Amino acid sequence: MRAVPGRLPINQRGWAWELKQHGVRALAVLDAGGLALLAADGAPLPRDYPGLTRLADDLGGRRMVLDGVISGGSRRSRYHAFDVLSVDGQKLVDEPYVVRRKLLTSLALTRSPVIDVAASHRNLAPAQLAQLARVHKATGIIGKRLAAPYRPGHDSPDWVELDLLRGCEAVIGGWLPAEDDADDGVRSLLLGVYDAVGRLVYIGRVATGFTNASRRALGSILGELVTERCPFGDRPPASGRERPRWVRPTLVADVDYRAIGHDGLIRQPSWRGLRTDVDPRDPAWSGSLRLQLSPHA
Structure with a gap:
């Protein structure tokens, strides 16, 4: 029996939750x-x-x-x-x-x-489920209807799978231009966070979650911040064909991601928007996580 992508049921009293193993x-x-x-x-x-x-x-x-x-x-x-x-x-x-x-x-x-x-949990709010998954380093949760039989070999809506999304704010240190619009379009943003000694540490690039309009708008905004100097403490890795454009690190991106790899880079990041209410050097948010449950992708 296999779980299907789903959402939190409106009435959770008839459900139990297990961490994804x-x-x-x-x-x-x-x-x-x-x-x-x-x-x-x-x-x-x-x-x-x-x-x-x-x-x-x-x-x-x-x-x-x-x-x-x-x-x-x-x-x-x-x-x-x-x-x-x-x-x-x-x-x-x-x-x-x-x-x-x-x-x-x-x-x-x-x-x-x-x-x-494996533990089975009941009567937990969504925020509690998300925190539970984070504490145990699970990627998400499986919801199982209490009254459901076991259907061997079936994908069943009686079992629903939800991923755990993490989110953070990260400083934009540069971008890679769109291949079909080298002057204005943004293909991906290069992101970083400041460490304890004030170095901007590269944490990965985000290339999804944009609309065509937001890519053009970002290209226009970033064009006003272009600098010749790489703002990262260590230059981000790039292929021989890539020509990153550096910017003064004054803008803060709001992104979701699935996990942090052993190399310290965020996995499967997705763009949410710009944060105009956050100081990029404010240590209060550096390294923090925002947690939410999302249908399995």
């Missing part, structure tokens, strides 16, 4: 003969996870089918169970989610050190 989705089939890990189509996973083979023995040889996510490498892996499809031969797919979850937590799965049961 990082890893490989897999069905865990346990019986006296051991453990089989299956993909969504029922085929064995193409990769072995010997670190999980102890599960069958740890759980006393009980027969069950679990749905969950595998995290970690082949030998140091862990299974995060979030649903149960059958126990000791009793099929549970027609039972409502709330019944399956209650049974799942009663199985004492954590007798094994390589498995845990």
